[in-house]
Amino acid sequence: MTPKSLGLLAAVTVVVVAAAFLLRDRGPAGAATGESERLLPELSARVNDVVRLEVTKGGETAVLEREGDDWVSRDVSGYPAKFETVKEKLVALTTLEILEAKTKKPENYAKLGVQDPDAPDSESALVVLKDAGGSEVARLIVGNSEYSRSGRRVYVRRAGDAQVYLCKGDLTVEGGALTWIDKEILRVASTRVRTATITHADGEVVSAFKGVPSEPNFAVADVPLDRSLKHASVGSQLGNALAYLSFEDVKPAGELALAENRIATAEFVTFDGLIVDLETAKIEEDYWITLNARLEPPPDAIGPTVPTPEGEEAAEPEPAPPVAPEKLEEVRVEAEELNARTLGWAFRVPSYKGEVFARRLEDLLAEPVVPEEPTGEPAGDTSEGEGEGDPPVPETADEPTGETATGEAGEDAGKPEEPAGEGGGG
Numbered sequence: 001m002t003p004k005s006l007g008l009l010a011a012v013t014v015v016v017v018a019a020a021f022l023l024r025d026r027g028p029a030g031a032a033t034g035e036s037e038r039l040l041p042e043l044s045a046r047v048n049d050v051v052r053l054e055v056t057k058g059g060e061t062a063v064l065e066r067e068g069d070d071w072v073s074r075d076v077s078g079y080p081a082k083f084e085t086v087k088e089k090l091v092a093l094t095t096l097e098i099l100e101a102k103t104k105k106p107e108n109y110a111k112l113g114v115q116d117p118d119a120p121d122s123e124s125a126l127v128v129l130k131d132a133g134g135s136e137v138a139r140l141i142v143g144n145s146e147y148s149r150s151g152r153r154v155y156v157r158r159a160g161d162a163q164v165y166l167c168k169g170d171l172t173v174e175g176g177a178l179t180w181i182d183k184e185i186l187r188v189a190s191t192r193v194r195t196a197t198i199t200h201a202d203g204e205v206v207s208a209f210k211g212v213p214s215e216p217n218f219a220v221a222d223v224p225l226d227r228s229l230k231h232a233s234v235g236s237q238l239g240n241a242l243a244y245l246s247f248e249d250v251k252p253a254g255e256l257a258l259a260e261n262r263i264a265t266a267e268f269v270t271f272d273g274l275i276v277d278l279e280t281a282k283i284e285e286d287y288w289i290t291l292n293a294r295l296e297p298p299p300d301a302i303g304p305t306v307p308t309p310e311g312e313e314a315a316e317p318e319p320a321p322p323v324a325p326e327k328l329e330e331v332r333v334e335a336e337e338l339n340a341r342t343l344g345w346a347f348r349v350p351s352y353k354g355e356v357f358a359r360r361l362e363d364l365l366a367e368p369v370v371p372e373e374p375t376g377e378p379a380g381d382t383s384e385g386e387g388e389g390d391p392p393v394p395e396t397a398d399e400p401t402g403e404t405a406t407g408e409a410g411e412d413a414g415k416p417e418e419p420a421g422e423g424g425g426g
Contacts, residue, residue: 039096039156039167040138047094049131053086056117057125057175064180075177077252080341082182092171093127093138099153102164112155113143114164125173126159142173178249185291185347186338188242192270193218194298196238198359200264206361208235213271220364227365234364241356242268242276247347253290256283256346264358272323273297274331276338280357281346287354288346293335298323 038044051066063074064081071081102112109115110122117126123144129137143155143164152170157163174180196218197207208218218235229235261281268276278291349357 037098038094039098039158039165040093040140043094043129043138046131046137047090050090050129050137051132052130052134053089054128054130055125055173055175055180057173058117058123060175060177062175062177062180073177073181076181076250077255079181079250079345081180085180089127089171089173090129092169093129093140096154096156096167096169096171098165099168100166102155102166104162104164106162109143109164112164114141114155114157117141125175127173128159142171145170145172181250183246183248185245185247185342186242186276187244188268188270188274188276190218190236190240190243192272192274193239193242193268194271195269196241196266197268198238198264198266198357200358200360201262204360206238206359206364208238210239220361222361223365227368229364230366237356237364238359241266241353245349245353247349249348251346251348253344253346256281256288258288258290258346261288266357269296269298270331271298272331273328274335278357280354282354282358285351286348287351287357288348289354289357290346291338291342293338293342295328295332295335297328 053064053071055062055064061075064071064086065074067078071083071086072078073081103109106115110119113123115122115124117124125142127138127140127142129139131137139159141157141159143157145152145154147153151168154167154169154171156165156167156171191213193210195207195209197205199205205222207221209221210218217233218239220229220235223229258279258281261283262279263282264280266278266280268278273295274293275296276291276293278289281288
């Protein structure tokens with residue numbers, strides 16, 4: 001028996017013992033002690049017989065079934081349900097205590113949220129519990145909840161019974177199938193990640209890396225010498241990709257054409273030896289990923305965190321942070337647990353996350369600098385008069401030898417007219 005099943009049995013055992021203590025001297029409906037009676041007294045004795053939970057709300061039905069020590073969602077192809085959520089709801093149903101009998105009039109049901117789930121604009125939830133033989137253990141309509149000084153209270157009625165009760169208990173129920181499963185895939189802090197490498201179907205490789213965990217930003221490999229990054233932290237788009245990875249939908253991998261639509265693969269390597277291999281496929285507008293994890297002890301040394309300019313000698317590798325054997329064992333267990341939850345499944349991730357797994361080097365680079373076009377004017381002194389760059393002033397037959405063209409005959413006399421745009425730029 002696993003810790004999860006033991007946890008459910010222990011929680012329910014506490015409930016049953018407490019209920020027996022409260023009821024032992026009460027008489028009918030707790031009249032002798034004034035204690036509230038249980039709404040579903042028979043459930044305390046049979047809760048561990050429950051193997052199927054059906055919830056209908058807002059036009060959606062979620063079906064959860066127990067398989068061994070785990071609960072799975074039948075609506076999501078048997079993907080594991082959140083064990084703690086299922087346990088919480090079963091215990092809450094078992095511990096509901098009647099505080100007050102309310103209305104029996106159907107016209108008042110909508111106000112309390114306990115109308116039939118298929119009624120127009122109904123916000124109630126129909127909860128059905130079944131045993132392994134398919135027999136109903138309980139059937140309950142859950143309505144509005146409210147807070148009071150004594151705790152949370154909820155309006156409920158047993159299905160097929162007109163009476164509505166106000167009960168003490170914390171019971172909120174959602175109907176969507178995805179609300180019953182854990183949509184988080186994994187969390188790998190960016191400080192753990194040493195390299196994040198994306199390989200595209202056409203062969204392009206994009207890689208971001210750190211030399212030591214304390215470095216604030218990820219460097220980007222193979223940046224052209226005539227280009228620059230958009231900003232210093234742009235490589236962190238890759239390095240932080242697994243900091244929180246969740247999904248919007250999940251299907252058995254065999255149900256999707258993943259190989260035909262694969263656009264890239266990715267490898268994330270941590271300083272402590274965890275490697276996560278990830279494949280990305282784009283089907284229509286959706287990004288689907290598959291992943292698996294493994295342990296590979298890190299190398300003794302790692303390379304520099306900045307590219308080496310052409311012609312310069314590469315920096316010496318830095319010593320890698322040591323990893324203790326017990327830490328490697330933790331990582332091995334982490335990889336096994338991740339694979340147990342993910343192998344065989346394909347996850348539809350948010351589009352912004354899928355775009356990260358499809359990043360190209362050009363997406364990380366700033367726009368290239370375009371050189372300015374020449375103006376068409378020659379360089380030179382732009383001051384008035386003669387100077388460097390001015391054409392020589394020819395002598396004329398009428399001018400005496402050694403006399404300038406600015407003599408008494410008049411300024412610039414005999415000087416040929418300059419074409420527009422030439423000369424000293426004046």
